[in-house]
Amino acid sequence: MNKNLKFITEPKTVSIVGCPFSGGQRRVGVDKGPIHLVNAGLVDQLKDLGWAVEFNGHHQFEDISAEVDPPIGKLKNPRLVSKVTEAVAQVVGDHTRRRSLPLTLGGDHSLAMGTIAGTLSGYPDACVIWVDAHADINTTETTDSGAWYATYTFLTGNIHGMPLAFLTSLSGSNSLSDTKDSQSVPFSWLDSVHLPPSRLAYIGLRDVDKGEKMILLEHNIAAFSMHEVDRYGIGTVVEMALDRVNPDRSKPIHLSFDVDALDPSVAPSTGTPVRGGLTFREGHYICERLYETGLLVAVDLMEVNPSLKDAADAQQTVAVGCSLVRAALGRSDIN
Ligand SMILES: NC(=[NH2+])NCCC[C@H](N)C(=O)O
Known part of the structure; x- marks a missing residue:
């Protein structure tokens, strides 16, 4: 076992799962995120931190296509997102069961259906720290409940706003089915996966849709918005989040960072x-502190879209993304 990370075996290995995928939302370019992160030197940066790095190229999801993929209910690209996330779950699950640490680079945040399902296959009692402006817990019913937001994102139905609803079983393939053949219904592979809402904590929320607010309340989900970050400071907020989902500091932690x-x-x-x-430091602090718990088992870095804004902004975003990953994988300023 690793002296720093309780669940990862020596020599500590990080397995990069590059996921150039954008089908969970409408804006082009987020599929380029993982390519830019790797081209920025991430592999060598992680080797420098003492990790053995496995990276066999980005997943192309070649065999996966869903040419005929009309919306089901409000959901856009349901067949494609289901197939891609199922493939991701298999890959992440394999790394997890070998006790290497999967680092998934997105791509849009619908990919977390795959990454978290994969983590749960190896660590059924894992908890999730979800760092995001958004709650991404819209159900098949509530996905258009973000009134002001929806006006400029085509009334949503974007599955990157929904992964946690499927993972916590608030939505399931039954809500997408008009056929008896359950195997072919998108997301039926996820029906057997369940993340209890008591093992999910958010940090950084500030754009939560109306329907999502009701879900957070009703299921008593640990949600720390920017208001709590301002009020208590990031150090306290991270401990508060861990107190809710991992009070004994003993369970494996999956970090999903948007x-x-x-x-x-x-x-x-x-x-x-x-x-x-x-802020830059608040984001890094979360990563550093979660590494320091010794309980990290999987990390996602999602929604880097180098095609948006200008080249300097894209480069800045990619550099920050690499820096967050280094912080989550043990980089320290003084040792
Ligand atoms: N992963 C993200 N960036 N999610 C944004 C979601 C926005 C909005 N709540 C929606 O459901 O469409």
């Missing part, structure tokens, strides 16, 4: 930026 949790002045190139976000 780069839009950061303020747009820090990470401008992302599809759904929201002002008033985490």
